[in-house]
Amino acid sequence: MKSEFELINRIRDQVAGRIDLDLVLGIGDDAAILREQTGRETLVTVDFLVEEIDFKLEYTPPRWLGHKVLAVSLSDIAAMGGRPRYSLLTLGISKTGLNSDKFWEEVFEGYFALAGKYGLILIGGDISSTPDRLAIDSIVIGHCRQGGAIRRSRAIAGDEIFVTGRIGASAIGLKMLEMGARVNEKEAGLLQNALRAHLRPEPRVIFGSLIGELDLAHAMIDVSDGLAQDLGRICEESGVDAIIDRHLVPVADESILVTDDPERAFSFAMSSGEEFELLLTASRKSEGKLMKLAEDCHVLLTRIGEITKKSNDSATVMLRQDGQVKPMLFSGYDHFINL
C-alpha cells in the first residue's frame, strides 16, 4: 500500500454514487450523517477481528475474510430483527507481511459483494497501521420499527425454541483447518462445506429482519459462542430456564468428519461458536407462521425445545434425552479464558 489516502480513495470510489434516502453524507467528512425518522429505531453493532486470534491469513482466502468481517455484524443486526443499512470499517494494516494491493482488492471484493447483496452502504471508517498484525473492526448500523427489536431478554415460559440451519459445521471447519485442511473452491463435499461454514458464514439477514418486522419472536440471539451458551444468555437475561430436546437438535452432517460417535458430535455442535445461525424463542401460536416464513426464505428452521419457568437462582439450560432431563454442562468461547 502506498498511502492511506490512496486506500481511502479506492474505497470512496467503490461507494460513490450510491443513492439512499436516509444517507445525508457518507465517507469524506469528520463524521457520516444519517437522517432520522420518528417511529423508527437505529441499531448499532461492532465486531473486532484480529489476525492470529480471530482468523489466520495462512488459511483464509482474502475474499472470504472481507465477507466474514461484515457477516458477523450483519448477523448481529439480524438477531435483533433489524434491517442492516450502513457500515463502517476500521482497518489496522500491518507494516510487515501480507498487505499487497492484491490482498486488499480481494478483501474489499468479498466485503462489498456481501454489502451489495443486502444494499448496505459503507459510510465511514478509519485506517491505521499496526506494528505486527492485521486488525479489522466492523460496524453495522441498521433499522427497526419503534419497539420492534427482538431482544435476548423477552423469552417467556412456554415459548418454543427454534434454531436456523444445522449446528456444528463451523467448529468442525476450524478443527480441520488446524489439522491442515485447506480451501479448494473447485472441490465440493463435506470437508469444503465445513471450511466454508467457518470461513465464509452466511448471516440470516432477510429471515432475521422479517421476524422483527412481523413480530414473530419473543427473544433472539445469533449463535456466536455456542448454542448452549447463547441459549444460556437468553435464559439469564429473560429470567427463565430452557429444555433442549436432544433428538431434535439439527447437528451438521459435517460432524462425521471428526467423529462417528453421535454423543461427541452433539457436544461438539452445542459448543460450536461462530455459527451465525439464529436462535429464537416464540409462542406456540407463532410456529406455523415462523415455519412458513422460513420456507419462503429458504431457511431450515427447527424447533429444538422449550422455555420453562426458572427453577432456581441461576438460569439453567437442561437437556432432555431418553425421558430424562438433566442440567447441561456447556462450554463456549471466551477470548480470555486462557490468559
Next chain:
Amino acid sequence: MKSEFELINRIRDQVAGRIDLDLVLGIGDDAAILREQTGRETLVTVDFLVEEIDFKLEYTPPRWLGHKVLAVSLSDIAAMGGRPRYSLLTLGISKTGLNSDKFWEEVFEGYFALAGKYGLILIGGDISSTPDRLAIDSIVIGHCRQGGAIRRSRAIAGDEIFVTGRIGASAIGLKMLEMGARVNEKEAGLLQNALRAHLRPEPRVIFGSLIGELDLAHAMIDVSDGLAQDLGRICEESGVDAIIDRHLVPVADESILVTDDPERAFSFAMSSGEEFELLLTASRKSEGKLMKLAEDCHVLLTRIGEITKKSNDSATVMLRQDGQVKPMLFSGYDHFINL
C-alpha cells in the same frame, strides 16, 4: 485480566442506570437500540488507535490514554457542529505485557471522566485479544438538527478563516516525548503543557456543537493532520482557495521548547497533527457572533485568513507574509507515507 466477561461486566456496571430519552437499549444485546426523531440527524465517527503507532504505553499515563481515545472522536462530532451522545469502544487487548487490572481501571477512569463531562453514554463495543499490541477503536454517535451539520465542503469565497486555541503544542509534546521527556502531573510549565497537549487533548465539544446549533459557520474540520493540510481539505472539498495571514496565526508558546526561530516554529505549527482545534470558515457578518460565542465558551478564537476563488485546477492554500502571497508547501501525517 481474567475474562472477557468480567471486563464487560465491569464496563456494564459503570454505565448501569443511566437514563436517556433516546437510548432504548445499551450494552448487553446483539446491538444497541437508539430512538430516532424526525427533524434530527445522526452523526457517526470512528477512530482507531494502535499501540506503538498512535501511542506508546512507555510515556502515556493510562488515564490519559482513556481520555484521548474518546477525545479524538468527540472532536470529530464537534467538527460537524454536532452534539455527541453515545459511544462504543472496541478493545484489542494484548496477551503479553501491560494489561494489568490497574492499567484498565485507569484507562476506563480517563474514558468515563471525559464521557461524563459531556453526558455521553457507552452503548456497546467488542473485546478481543491481540497477539502483540493494544488496539482501541473508538466510535461516537452524535446528533444535529436536520441539515444543520457543518461540512468541509461548504466554504465560500469571501469567508473568513478561524481557528480555536493555539497551534503547534501537540507536535512539540510528541517531539519532547521522543526526546525522553515524561509527564509529571505535579509540575507546571511549558514542557508539561506540551506533553499534555499531545497526550490529553481537550476537544472543543461545546463550542463546536453551538456553532452547529446557531449555524455560524459554512465549513468546519478539526485539526488532526496539521492546520495547513486540513485547510487544504476544506479547499479541495469546497472548490476554493485559501490565504493564511502569517502574522495572524496563533502559534503555541510551547514552540520555544524546540526552536527560537519564528519561521521554524511557524512551519512546525502548521504541520502539527492531533491538535484537535476547530478550523472553520464563516461569512464576515458572523464574526461578531462567533467571537462572542467563543468568549462565552472560554475558547480562544482567531481569524487567520480568508477563503478566495479557486485560481487553478487544484485547491491551493496560500501564505501572505510581508506583503507577498505564495503557495504554501505543507506536509501532514500519512500513516503509510513510510511504507
